[in-house]
Each structure stands twice: as structure tokens, then as C-alpha cells.
Amino acid sequence: MAGHTHRQLAVLRAAAAGHVEMTCSREPHLYVDGLACCDPTLGHQLAGLLAPEPAAPRGPGLRVPAVLTAAGQAALAPSAAA
Template structure:
């Protein structure tokens, strides 16, 4: 039995953008996500992806600074499911 949960379309679209190298996130406890330089329309979803360990900053930064976003191993597995 698999532990992978089917993600809604928007979650998967955000993960694909991160995987494609098109996303940045702010360094904060509740990071905001930007795709192609634009703020995502649903920051609640972005927060969920970060809180659940699906995306993370590619490198450390100062609070509020935008840094590239990357998929975690968990994010890669969720996108592949």
C-alpha cells in the first residue's frame, strides 16, 4: 500500500514549476512562492507545500529575500506519483 496522497491540480502545477526551475520563494517561516517572477495567486497552497516538506529554498537567505525554490525528495516523489 502506498503512502502517497493524490495532490490537487494546483499543487501539482506549482511543483512542476519548481521542478522546471521557474520558481523562487521568500526566506521566512511562511514563505511566499513566485513563478516566472510573479507572486502565486494562492499563497495558502504555497505555504502548505513548504510546511509539508515538498519544496524548500535552494540556499539560505536573509528574512524576506527571494531565493530559488527546489523540490525536496518528498516533493519529487509526490510529483512522480
């Protein structure tokens, strides 16, 4: 948990619950429950912790489900809080 803000952790938890979408772009934009995330840099900050759903069709600007990477899962693991 150290090194991550409350906002970053909240988005990771929302992604784990299936509530986050991201655009397929170099600077991904995040959407939570269909609404644009209020922090436009958050997608960049969470690079490596979130990734587009592997089975989702991809294309410039498409919104696809966001899933946690192994690093994202580790960031939310109870042991990360220690």
C-alpha cells in the first residue's frame, strides 16, 4: 500500500470489482461506472497496475474493461499494507 494514494487504491479496487474501463491509447483515460475519472493523469499513474482486458477488441480510443495486472493485485494484497 505504501507509495499509492487513496485515489489510486480506490480505482484499483473498483477495477478488481469490474467497474473500470480504459481507452486503448498511449495515455489511457479511465472511466468508473461509465463516468470519466476526474483525474486525467491517473491512467498514466496506474500504468503497469491496470491493463485492458486481453479478450476485448482493441482500437484507438475504444473503451474496454480494465483488469488488474499481477502488480496491481499485489498492490491491493493485505501484505502490501505492512
